[in-house]
Amino acid sequence: MDDNLYNQLQDQKYQEHxxxxxxxxxxxxxxxxxxxxxxxxxxDSRYFCDIYEERFGLRKTLxxxxxxxxxxxxxxxxxxxxxxxxAYVRHKRRII
Ligand code: SF4
Ligand code: SF4
Known part of the structure; x- marks a missing residue:
């Protein structure tokens, strides 16, 4: 498998996840x-993280x-x- 196809598949998996x-x-x-x-x-009443791309690490509650x-x-x-x-836990348990 060439690098481009591999990267494309990885990106697709990431987007699906x-x-x-x-x-x-x-x-x-x-x-x-x-x-x-x-x-x-x-x-849209759904939540988001305002530092999503660099979210990992030590954070604080309100x-x-x-x-x-x-x-x-x-x-x-x-x-x-x-x-x-x-949704990830439920997917893992095949609830959804
Ligand atoms: S716990 Fe992590 S992903 Fe959730 S809002 Fe805080 S920084 Fe963002
Ligand atoms: S579906 Fe899971 S990962 Fe997504 S916001 Fe809800 S609890 Fe967090």
């Missing part, structure tokens, strides 16, 4: 009293508590904010 997210904001604390300070609600932002794949078998709502 990203598209699974329902932007419910649960993993960023949308259902909590103090979510991540970077969690914002869009005009109350100033430190939280660690990590790739969602690292969290699928753990306990975390919004686990039961998450």
């Amino acid at each position: 990203e598209a699974l997210c329902k932007r419910c904001g649960a993993c960023c604390g949308a259902m909590e009293e103090y979510p991540c300070e970077h969690l914002k609600k869009g005009e 109350s100033g508590e430190p939280i660690l932002c990590v790739p969602i794949r690292n969290m699928l078998s753990k306990t975390w904010w919004g686990r039961t709502q998450c």
Whole structure:
């Protein structure tokens, strides 16, 4: 397989993976009293991260508590904010 095709397939997989997210904001604390300070609600009522491209690392909640932002794949078998709502967890369990 040539590099271009490989990169194209990788990009396609990445886009498919990203598209699974329902932007419910649960993993960023949308259902909590103090979510991540970077969690914002869009005009379409879905959530987004205002630093998405550089989100990973130590962040803060609106109350100033430190939280660690990590790739969602690292969290699928753990306990975390919004686990039961998450489209990735449900997809993994074949619920959706
Ligand atoms: S920094 Fe991480 S935890 Fe905070 S809103 Fe963005 S993706 Fe969610
Ligand atoms: S909980 Fe899952 S579906 Fe909801 S915003 Fe987070 S990654 Fe997306």
